[in-house]
Amino acid sequence: MKKVTKFDLVDAVYEDTSYDKKVVQTVIDSFLEQVKNSLKNSSTIELRGFGTFELRLRKGKETARNPKTGDKVSVAPHYVAAFRSGQELKKSLWELPVDNNQ
Numbered sequence: 001m002k003k004v005t006k007f008d009l010v011d012a013v014y015e016d017t018s019y020d021k022k023v024v025q026t027v028i029d030s031f032l033e034q035v036k037n038s039l040k041n042s043s044t045i046e047l048r049g050f051g052t053f054e055l056r057l058r059k060g061k062e063t064a065r066n067p068k069t070g071d072k073v074s075v076a077p078h079y080v081a082a083f084r085s086g087q088e089l090k091k092s093l094w095e096l097p098v099d100n101n102q
Contacts (some may be wrong), residue, residue, distance in 0.1 A: 006032075039081055049088040056082040 006028065013024045035053060038045050045053040060077040085093070 047086070049086050051083055051085040051089055054082050054084070055079045 010021065010025050010028055013019075013028070014021045017024070035045055039053060039055055042055060044055075047053075056079065058078055058080055061075045063072050064075045065071070066073050
């Protein structure tokens with residue numbers, strides 16, 4: 001599996017559209033900032049055919065372990081960002097060939 005970075009996305013959009021690279025970078029940064037701000041304001045972001053970004057509440061734990069140090073810590077309830085894929089994305093991924101050597 002290859003990791004795709006924001007830089008890779010900017011390059012791909014630049015190649016597809018031939019807009020100035022700085023404009024593409026600004027648009028992608030602005031889009032991601034709007035997603036972050038919407039989630040901070042408890043909004044759900046629905047991108048039809050692609051998926052939905054939403055907040056999910058994680059329960060707190062009285063006792064948990066810090067995996068790095070092994071110390072016991074308590075974890076307060078907190079929100080996390082979650083993504084649910086849309087139908088079109090699900091269908092396109094369903095048709096990917098499976099590599100059994102992974």
